[in-house]
Amino acid sequence: MDTFFLSLAVIACGGVLPLLMHRHFTTMKAGSCVLIAAGCILGLFDALSVLLHPGAAATYSLPWLHIFTLSFQMDSISAFFLVPIFIISPLAVLYSFHYMEKPEHSTRTAINYFFNAILIVSMALVACADNIPTFALAWEIMSISSYFLVVYDFQNKDTRQAGYLYFIFAQGGAMFLFAAFALIYSYTGSFAFTGFAAIPDTVKLVVFVLAFIGFGSKAGIFPLHIWLPYAHPAAPSHISAIMSGVMIKMGIYGIIRMYALLAVPSMIFAQIVLIVGMVTGVLGVVYALGNQDVKKLLAYSSVENIGIILIGLGVGMLGVATGTQAMAFFGFAGAFMHVFNHSIFKSLLFMGAGAILHKAKTRSIDQLGGLLKRMPVTGRTFLVGSLAISGLPPFSGFIGEFLIYYGSFQGIHLQRTSFILSALAIISLAVIGGLATACFSKVVGLAFLGEPRTDKAAQASEVGLSMKLTMIFLAGACLLIGVLPEPFVRLAFKGIGDLPLVAAYNPDTFIVILRNIAKTAALFIALFLAVSILRKLLYWRKEVSAGPTWGCGFTRPTVRMQYTGTSYAASMIDFYRPFVPVKTFYSGIRKIFPGQTIYHTEVIDVAESKIHEMIIKPFFHLLQMLRWIQHGNIHLYIAYIVAAIIVMLLFL
Amino acid sequence: MESIVSFCFAILAAPFLSAIIMKVKAYIAGRKGPPILIKYYTLAKLFKKGSVYSTSTSFVFKLGPVVSFCSVVMVLLFFPFAGIKPLLSFHGDVIILLYLMGLGRFFTIIAALDTASPFEGMGAAREAYFSTLAEATLFVILLLFYRLNGSFSFAAFFTGPTAINLWSPVASLLLLVIFALFIVLLTENSRVPVDDPATHLELTMIHEVMILDHSGPDLALIELGAYLKLFFYSAFITCLLYPFQLDNVYLNGLIFYGIMCLIYVFVGITESIMARYKMDLVPKFILTSFALVFFAAILTMEFVQ
Numbered sequence: 001m002d003t004f005f006l007s008l009a010v011i012a013c014g015g016v017l018p019l020l021m022h023r024h025f026t027t028m029k030a031g032s033c034v035l036i037a038a039g040c041i042l043g044l045f046d047a048l049s050v051l052l053h054p055g056a057a058a059t060y061s062l063p064w065l066h067i068f069t070l071s072f073q074m075d076s077i078s079a080f081f082l083v084p085i086f087i088i089s090p091l092a093v094l095y096s097f098h099y100m101e102k103p104e105h106s107t108r109t110a111i112n113y114f115f116n117a118i119l120i121v122s123m124a125l126v127a128c129a130d131n132i133p134t135f136a137l138a139w140e141i142m143s144i145s146s147y148f149l150v151v152y153d154f155q156n157k158d159t160r161q162a163g164y165l166y167f168i169f170a171q172g173g174a175m176f177l178f179a180a181f182a183l184i185y186s187y188t189g190s191f192a193f194t195g196f197a198a199i200p201d202t203v204k205l206v207v208f209v210l211a212f213i214g215f216g217s218k219a220g221i222f223p224l225h226i227w228l229p230y231a232h233p234a235a236p237s238h239i240s241a242i243m244s245g246v247m248i249k250m251g252i253y254g255i256i257r258m259y260a261l262l263a264v265p266s267m268i269f270a271q272i273v274l275i276v277g278m279v280t281g282v283l284g285v286v287y288a289l290g291n292q293d294v295k296k297l298l299a300y301s302s303v304e305n306i307g308i309i310l311i312g313l314g315v316g317m318l319g320v321a322t323g324t325q326a327m328a329f330f331g332f333a334g335a336f337m338h339v340f341n342h343s344i345f346k347s348l349l350f351m352g353a354g355a356i357l358h359k360a361k362t363r364s365i366d367q368l369g370g371l372l373k374r375m376p377v378t379g380r381t382f383l384v385g386s387l388a389i390s391g392l393p394p395f396s397g398f399i400g401e402f403l404i405y406y407g408s409f410q411g412i413h414l415q416r417t418s419f420i421l422s423a424l425a426i427i428s429l430a431v432i433g434g435l436a437t438a439c440f441s442k443v444v445g446l447a448f449l450g451e452p453r454t455d456k457a458a459q460a461s462e463v464g465l466s467m468k469l470t471m472i473f474l475a476g477a478c479l480l481i482g483v484l485p486e487p488f489v490r491l492a493f494k495g496i497g498d499l500p501l502v503a504a505y506n507p508d509t510f511i512v513i514l515r516n517i518a519k520t521a522a523l524f525i526a527l528f529l530a531v532s533i534l535r536k537l538l539y540w541r542k543e544v545s546a547g548p549t550w551g552c553g554f555t556r557p558t559v560r561m562q563y564t565g566t567s568y569a570a571s572m573i574d575f576y577r578p579f580v581p582v583k584t585f586y587s588g589i590r591k592i593f594p595g596q597t598i599y600h601t602e603v604i605d606v607a608e609s610k611i612h613e614m615i616i617k618p619f620f621h622l623l624q625m626l627r628w629i630q631h632g633n634i635h636l637y638i639a640y641i642v643a644a645i646i647v648m649l650l651f652l
Numbered sequence: 653m654e655s656i657v658s659f660c661f662a663i664l665a666a667p668f669l670s671a672i673i674m675k676v677k678a679y680i681a682g683r684k685g686p687p688i689l690i691k692y693y694t695l696a697k698l699f700k701k702g703s704v705y706s707t708s709t710s711f712v713f714k715l716g717p718v719v720s721f722c723s724v725v726m727v728l729l730f731f732p733f734a735g736i737k738p739l740l741s742f743h744g745d746v747i748i749l750l751y752l753m754g755l756g757r758f759f760t761i762i763a764a765l766d767t768a769s770p771f772e773g774m775g776a777a778r779e780a781y782f783s784t785l786a787e788a789t790l791f792v793i794l795l796l797f798y799r800l801n802g803s804f805s806f807a808a809f810f811t812g813p814t815a816i817n818l819w820s821p822v823a824s825l826l827l828l829v830i831f832a833l834f835i836v837l838l839t840e841n842s843r844v845p846v847d848d849p850a851t852h853l854e855l856t857m858i859h860e861v862m863i864l865d866h867s868g869p870d871l872a873l874i875e876l877g878a879y880l881k882l883f884f885y886s887a888f889i890t891c892l893l894y895p896f897q898l899d900n901v902y903l904n905g906l907i908f909y910g911i912m913c914l915i916y917v918f919v920g921i922t923e924s925i926m927a928r929y930k931m932d933l934v935p936k937f938i939l940t941s942f943a944l945v946f947f948a949a950i951l952t953m954e955f956v957q
Contacts, residue, residue, distance in 0.1 A: 369768070372710045383712075383762075392755040393748050405747055412799045416953065423795055423949060430791035433754065434784030441758050441780060445765025445773075451708050509743075516742035520726070523740075524752060527722045531873070535718055538869040543702035549767045550706075550864050552854045563765070563773020572781045575935060 001060040001072060003046040004128070007086075008121045010039030015117020022110035025103040032113045033097055036120065037090040043124065047082035050074050051494045059130065068191070070137070073130035077260065080336055080495030081127045081253045084343035088245045089120045091470045092238040095351050098464030099238055099358065112152050112236070118145040119242065126250050132181045132191040139177065142250065143170035143218075146243055150235040162227075162234035169227040173217030177254075180210035196261035204262045208269055211258045212276075219251025221310065222280040223607030225303045229291070232299035233363060237354020240295060244302045245347035249339050252309055256335075256499070259317065263500050267321040267417075274314025274421055278428040281307025285435040286580055289442065290573045290603030292365045292565040294353045297443065298346070301389065304432060305342045309335045311425050312404040318411060320501045322418050327410035329496070329505040334403030336492040341396045341481060345388040348474035352382035355467055356447065359460040365443060365565040370452040374460045377468045379448045381475040386440035388478040391433045394521030396481035399489065402517065405429060406510065435572070442568050451559040483521050486514055566601055579606050654901060658736045662728060662887075665909065666879040667691035669886070669916050676920025691879065698872035706865050708768040716763025717870045721877040723756030727884050732807050734908035735896025741807035746794055749806075750787070756877070757783055764862035771854045775861035778931070782846065782858070785938040786839045789832055792945040796829065799952050810891040817895045828948040830892050832941035837885040837919070839938050841878065844923040846934050856928070886915045 014035030018028040050058065054076060061071035074082075093116060100109045122145060125138035147170065151163035184207055188195035199207070217224040228248075232240045259269065284304030291297045316331030318324075355378040356371065357363055372379035388395035408429070411422030452458035462468070481488050490511075496502055551557045573580050585600040671691045678685025687693070705713065727749045732738045761780055764772040798804060800822055801814040809816050818826055839846045842859035854861045863874050890911045896904040929937055 370708075372712070387755070387758065390754070390758065391751065392758060393751050398748070398751055402744075402747060406744065409795065409798050409804065412795050413802070419799075419953060423792070426791055426795050427788055427946075430788050431784065433751070434787040437754055437758050438761075438780035438784060441761040441765070441776070445762040445776065449710060449712055449762060449766040450768035513742060513744045516745070517748055520740075520742075520745070520748050523729075524722060524726055527725060528718060531718050531722050535714075535869060535873070538699060539703070542868070545702070545704050546707050547704050548706060549708050549769045551769065552771050552864070557769075559768065561770045562768050563770050563777065568773060568777045568780075571777065571931075572784070575781075 001058045001074060001128075004043060004058075004072075004074060004124075005060070007039045007043035007046060008124055010042060011036050011117050011120050012039075014039060015114045015121075018110035018113040022106050025106045025109070028106075028110060029097050029100065029113070032117070033090075033093050036093045036117055040086040040090040040120070043082060044086035047074075047079040047086060050079040051076060051083070051491060054494065054497050057498065061130075064133070068133040069131065070134045071130040071192075072125070072128045072134065074128050076495055076498040077253070077256060078127045080491070081249065081339070082124055083491070084249065084340055085120065085123050085127065085246050088343050088347045089116075089123075089242055091473065092116075092241045092245075092347060092351075095241070095354070095467050095470040096236070096238040097466040099236065099354060099467060101464070108152065112149060112239075115145045115148045116239070116242070119149060119247070123247060123250055127253060130193055132185065132193070135193075136174075136178065136181065139174060139250075142247065143167075143174065146170075146239075146247060149239045149243075150231050152236050152239070153234065156234075159234040162230035166227045166231040169217050169224065173214045173224070176210050176214030176217070180207045180214060180258075183207050183210070193261055196258075197263040199262075201264060201266070204264050205266070205268060208258060208262060209272070212255060212272065215251040215254035215258070216276070217251070218254070219248050219306050220280075220284075220303045221276050221306060222283050222303065223611065225280070225284070225300075225306075226605060226608045226611065228299040228303060229287075229296045229605070232302075232350070233293060233295040237295075237350050237357065240298070240354070241347035241350040244299065244350055245343040248302060248306065249343060252306065252313075252335075252339060255310075256313065256332075259313075260499055260501075265320045265501055267318075270314055270317035270321045271417075271421065272314075273310055273317055274425060277307050277310025277312075277314050278424060279307070280304070281311060281432045282428055282435070283307075283576075283579055285432050285439055286573065286576045287603065287605060289435060289439045289569045290580055290582070293363045294356060294365060294368075294443065294447065295350070295363050297365075297439070298349055298353055301349075301436070301439065302342075302346060304436065305338065305346065305389070308401065308404065308429065308432060309338050309342070311429060312336075312338060312400075312407070315404060315407045315411065315422070315425055316502070318418060318421060319407065322411070322414055324410055324414065325503050325505050327407050327422075328502050329493075329507065330403050330407030330410065330510070332407075332496045332499060332502055333489070333492045333507075334400055334405075334407055336495045337403050337489060338397075338400030340488065340492065341388070341400045341478075344474055344477050344481075345385045345395075345397060348381060348385040348471060348478065349389065351467065351471050351474070352378050352385060355463045355471070356460070358463060358467075360457045362454070362456050365446050367454045368447040368452070368457045369450045369559065369562065370448075370457060371460055372448040374452075374458075375448075375462050377462060378471065381471040382448060383444055384475040384478050386444050388482070390437045390440050392437070393517075394479070394482040394524055396478045396485075396488075399481060399485040399517075401429060401433065403489070403492075406513075438569075438572060442565055446563070446565050446568065450562050453559050453562060453564075483518060483525070485518055486511065489514055573603060580604070581606065581609075654736050655739045658733045658905070659728060659739055661905075662731075662733050662883060663725075663880065666883040667695060667876070669912060670879045670882060672913060672916040673920040673923065676917050677924050680921070680924040691875075695872050695876060698867075698875065699869050701868040703866075703868035703870055706767050709766045709865070712759070713763045713766040713865075714870065716759045716766075717866060717873040717877070719759035720756035721873040721880075723752040724877045724880040724884065726752050728880060730806050731884060731887060732810050732891070733887060734901075734904040735811055735898075736901065736904070737811065738807050741805050743804045743808070745805040745807075746809075747804075750790060750794075753881075754783075754787070760862060760874075763866075767865045769865065771857075771861050772864060774855070775858050778858045779862060782839055782934060782938060785935055785942065786836045789836050789938070789941045789945055792942065792949055793829055793833065796825070796945060796949045796952065799949070800825075810896075815895055815897070817892055819895050822952075825948045825951055826892055828944045830889055832944040832948075833885070833889050833892070835938060835941035837882070837889065838922070839934075839941075840885060841882045843919060845926045845929045845937065848928045851928070883912075886912050886919075889915055 057075035122141040129135035187199040288300035312335030319327030391397040587598040764776040847858040
């Protein structure tokens with residue numbers, strides 16, 4: 001573990017450095033980038049060596065405040081989750097070198113770098129924490145540092161509100177976690193993780209549900225996802241990339257860790273996770289389809305991908321519960337693989353969205369268009385990211401989804417409920433895949449292709465070098481994993497190595513399939529190249545001319561007539577109507593000579609409106625009745641404190 | 653060797669079969685109809701021509717036809733025609749093939765959006781919408797087949813002693829599947845009642861409107877891809893209808909193409925006697941196929957132990 005802590009120390013130095021030299025804007029950014037990248041590379045090597053050479057898990061502990069012990073352990077699960085942390089974070093920091101380019105905001109940028117480093121360190125600590133206080137401490141540091149990153153643009157009211165919402169969800173979720181931990185502590189009397197398996201089974205269910213809610217609010221399960229579509233657009237794009245690519249996966253890590261620690265092969269856990277996963281996945285992508293704000297759309301798409309990961313986990317748990325080894329193995333492996341893949345393409349897409357925001361100054365798809373010609377690198381990398389996130393071969397997203405499909409198909413031979421659940425998992429994956437294709441063809445087709453719908457989009461230009469480089473690297477990774485999946489899938493297999501309940505399974509037959517998949521992908525690329533050459537030959541010495549788009553007889557088309565994101569998605573949204581209400585505002589035409597009319601539609605997040613209606617409003621009403629306690633009279637406040645202390649001394 | 657010949661023959665025969673539909677429609681309408689080799693003439697004409705590209709388009713527009721064509725060819729490489737072993741096959745190939753068709757669709761959609769034409773955008777939106785529904789049906793069929801004989805590739809579905817077809821004990825379930833597949837065939841290939849390839853108004857089109865701006869060899873690739881796609885879905889149904897297990901390859905081939913012709917004639921008849929559905933009825937029509945196969949899958953819970 002020494003290398004691990006050394007790498008964290010280097011990353012932390014990379015965070016402190018900008019605070020000390022915030023007057024030298026460029027030097028500060030460069031120094032911080034170099035240190036954080038160096039630390040991450042070191043940490044990555046350590047994590048990979050743990051993964052590739054499995055042995056006894058490394059542990060480390062030290063006393064803290066005389067009552068607690070901070071203890072750490074790096075097993076294969078921790079190491080696997082460290083890999084995306086240490087790959088995506090330095091790339092995001094590198095991206096920020098050209099993204100944060102306002103020297104007048106030097107101090108603020110320095111603080112951003114500081115909290116960014118803290119966030120990276122705390123995520124790594126969450127993944128390695130080995131007892132309750134350590135975990136809780138790292139978890140809280142992670143939540144709070146990311147809060148400060150979200151509110152970077154604090155002068156904007158929307159940003160402050162988004163930060164507030166995120167803070168509530170982060171802390172509310174943490175409460176559920178503490179409740180779960182407290183419940184465990186009341187049975188075991190120890191802070192160690194190892195004692196979790198000893199508590200009674202009925203209590204385990206309660207603990208798991210509490211922890212699932214707590215971790216789920218971080219990961220973004222439906223209906224606890226509502227902070228994502230606010231926090232991601234508010235945060236700077238490289239922060240969105242880290243938060244969506246890596247940080248929300250810590251929620252998934254928590255669920256997996258809790259499942260591993262409780263070590264109970266119960267059917268009910270599988271059912272909860274699988275059903276929540278399906279609902280989260282399908283509704284996430286439908287909301288993504290309905291939103292025209294690129295970053296909001298990507299946030300909902302993260303919800304969708306969390307759903308896919310949960311389906312994978314649920315399939316794995318179902319395999320454990322029914323004793324179907326292959327199903328358990330491939331379900332968990334698929335979830336792990338998708339965690340890794342999603343961190344890559346989602347951060348790529350957020351970086352692309354950041355590039356759009358940076359140059360076109362708008363996030364609305366309905367105001368963009370034609371960016372591919374103006375931003376060739378961003379456009380091409382975004383296209384690759386979109387193909388990958390839609391799960392299309394020969395890109396990385398397909399590999400993870402294929403593993404989950406393969407796991408689910410193993411459950412098709414089961415009986416009754418398990419069969420239905422496996423079948424539903426397959427169907428929802430297919431539906432999610434189809435809708436994701438629709439969603440991302442919308443983003444690429446409307447934002448990057450066609451004609452610019454506004455002047456802002458027409459004046460966009462390509463972004464800086466560091467931003468281009470990171471996006472090219474990530475796009476290359478998407479293609480590489482899709483074409484050569486074997487080493488990465490083997491890494492995922494290693495990752496689930498330390499997962500209890502999942503019996504050792506020999507994946508050799510699957511490796512053969514995987515090689516065939518890789519060959520098919522390669523064959524497709526070869527065929528594509530061959531047909532492209534054939535096409536070139538067919539056009540050899542032929543007349544090729546340019547003209548306007550055929551307007552179907554209409555002679556005066558304008559760019560405003562192009563199909564918009566709203567119209568593209570309208571009929572698909574309509575299909576899911578009860579879950580996706582659409583609010584329409586139309587000023588109407590009243591006079592004989594109509595003036596300007598307004599038409600506005602907005603997709604309502606049903607989770608948000610219901611939570612507001614059913615929880616927040618009654619709660620607020622209740623609190624209104626208690627307003628008399630808050631009178632502003634300081635003497636009485638002191639009396640409250642004294643009374644509280646006396647009550648506690650007497651009764652506890 | 654047989655596999656290569658059967659693959660090449662399939663590619664060559666696909667345009668001919670598509671012409672059958674036109675011929676049948678003309679016959680029912682009391683017309684003489686185009687020559688039976690019309691589709692070959694069309695392809696030859698298009699391949700000879702040059703192209704006009706819209707100034708709005710980028711490289712994506714030129715990529716669209718190539719990718720969609722390649723994706724269909726990939727599927728045919730893995731498909732056993734007339735019981736002959738396909739060129740390639742492995743356990744699990746069906747999923748990557750369906751997803752490759754998805755890739756082809758993705759590129760067709762973004763190529764259409766690349767033209768900045770509102771009509772093409774509309775067609776793209778409809779294509780995206782209807783295919784998400786049809787895809788769900790196809791995956792239920794896959795899981796049903798997996799439950800029936802534990803296989804996961806086209807070759808294993810339709811060849812060997814455990815081949816799935818109407819002559820096996822699960823025939824009653826397969827009737828539902830065949831009907832559902834026929835609906836998917838009509839949807840995915842833009843046939844009446846989902847889409848009318850011969851309509852005059854761009855507003856009512858789905859597939860045709862997406863390729864309005866393509867011309868010359870690009871359009872030829874799209875057309876050929878469309879014939880092959882229709883050929884694939886018909887072959888899928890044909891393999892369910894009849895087991896090609898005779899020793900004589902030629903006889904198998906003859907029966908295969910005979911049934912194929914019948915399916916194309918049936919598509920022609922359907923087009924002649926039905927009108928196109930209103931757009932908002934189409935999802936219900938496609939969901940019927942989903943309901944049928946899902947019902948079949950539920951039935952297996954009792955039938956197949």
